[in-house]
Amino acid sequence: MTDYTQWINLLFLLVLAAIIERTIKLSVLRxxxxxxxxxxxxxxxFHATNWIKETHLESLPIVALVTGIGLLSTQNLYCKAQNTHPLFIAATMNLAPDFPEDPVMQQLLQLLHEEIGLPKHRTIRLQTSLNFDLGCDGNEAKQLMETLEQEFALDLGDFDTYRYFNPPVFDVFLKRRAKGRGEKVPLTINMLYLAIKTHSWNTQTLENLS
Structure with a gap:
């Protein structure tokens, strides 16, 4: 009967620990x-051995220790989740006065923030370029464009990666393919914004409009 009670107590403590982990979201409290x-x-x-044995809570110290470590290691978990909300990101960015604030742009800012990071110390404009101003290049650029294509159902059309970005450093074959493309052209936030709005990429049109 004692063993059965211990398992019940263990289950109760684990459920209680899970409730605490899910309920407490403030980083300070965690x-x-x-x-x-x-x-x-x-x-x-070490100091309550007899009491623990009498109440059949042998697992209490371990559960308390593990729960404490879990709370400390994830104290900013819910803060990070909130910080990725498009409205929060747009509010904390230093945006130019004429910067669009519609849902499409907010979602684009969120994606750019997650994929390449947006600096808070400089003004973000429609003319801000991903490759020159934000330093996006190589693998990072490849991952970004693939994500844009999926998230926004964007048809990349005649998009030429090597027109804007250098290939990954370690990929010799892509370097050869990129050779001869000449100087890189700025790929601006406005170009991405216009492409997403129309769900298609037309290099000449977007570069002329931007």
Missing amino acids: KWLGLCLLITGPALL
């Missing part, structure tokens, strides 16, 4: 509760 549990676990193990 930090301090995590520290308390991190201290409480070993303290119970």
